[in-house]
Amino acid sequence: MSHLKLKDVSKAVWRNINGTMVRSSQMLSNVNLVVQRGDLVTIKGPCGSGKTTFLKLINRLSEADSGDILLNGIDIKKYPNVDLRQKMAMVSKEPVVFQGSVRDNLSLDMELWGEDIDLEVLARDTGIPEHLLDADIGKLSMGEKQKVCIARALANRPEILLLDEPTSYLDMESARKIEELLLNLCKEKGLTLFWVTTHGLERAKRIGGRRFVLNKGKLEKEYN
Numbered sequence: 001m002s003h004l005k006l007k008d009v010s011k012a013v014w015r016n017i018n019g020t021m022v023r024s025s026q027m028l029s030n031v032n033l034v035v036q037r038g039d040l041v042t043i044k045g046p047c048g049s050g051k052t053t054f055l056k057l058i059n060r061l062s063e064a065d066s067g068d069i070l071l072n073g074i075d076i077k078k079y080p081n082v083d084l085r086q087k088m089a090m091v092s093k094e095p096v097v098f099q100g101s102v103r104d105n106l107s108l109d110m111e112l113w114g115e116d117i118d119l120e121v122l123a124r125d126t127g128i129p130e131h132l133l134d135a136d137i138g139k140l141s142m143g144e145k146q147k148v149c150i151a152r153a154l155a156n157r158p159e160i161l162l163l164d165e166p167t168s169y170l171d172m173e174s175a176r177k178i179e180e181l182l183l184n185l186c187k188e189k190g191l192t193l194f195w196v197t198t199h200g201l202e203r204a205k206r207i208g209g210r211r212f213v214l215n216k217g218k219l220e221k222e223y224n
Helices: 051-058 081-087 102-113 119-125 142-154 172-189 201-207
Strands: 004-017 020-035 040-044 066-071 088-091 160-164 192-197 210-215 218-221
Touching: 004 051, 020 051, 020 218, 040 051, 051 088, 051 160, 051 192, 081 088, 088 142, 102 119, 102 142, 119 142, 142 172, 160 172, 172 192, 172 201
Parallel strands: 040 192, 040 210, 088 160, 160 192
Antiparallel strands: 004 020, 004 066, 210 218
């Protein structure tokens, strides 16, 4: 059984014009994809090509107009939203953090999902120095904040990690460290990763995995 399967998934952008909903553009058109547990899927494409929309459809932050998305053979619409968001955590390109310490930020999700996780171990696994756990998160660098966001996502013990350009705002050195961290976590923990990027072929090759391009609503396999 496949871990995740998309079958003929389509999504359009609709606008209200004089009280009538009119389709203004087609973001995704009859997308088909089968992903096995532990796969790394890289999705490349220019801004506005539908990459973020693609990720949001997978964990129902947005709804497809047509088609089916199955997780472990079950339609994702049959999962309670709380369960689905635990199974498929998402990390945005800009770190989203809350006031307080790093420990406060990590504990927030643990309390929300009812998880009991050793924060010191979680910090070590995600490359956060233990001494930063009680640091004011507002004083951290962008790279450190992004590690906190990744740790927060992992605290849910997800099966799938959805990465929306997680290194976009980082310098090259910080970006490479985050990439290495995520790839190691994928390998060691058997996570399924969807990694979206607007960057060129070099980064896509460096990340590796199965590479696809979103082009005019179609998901095309990249062979180069």
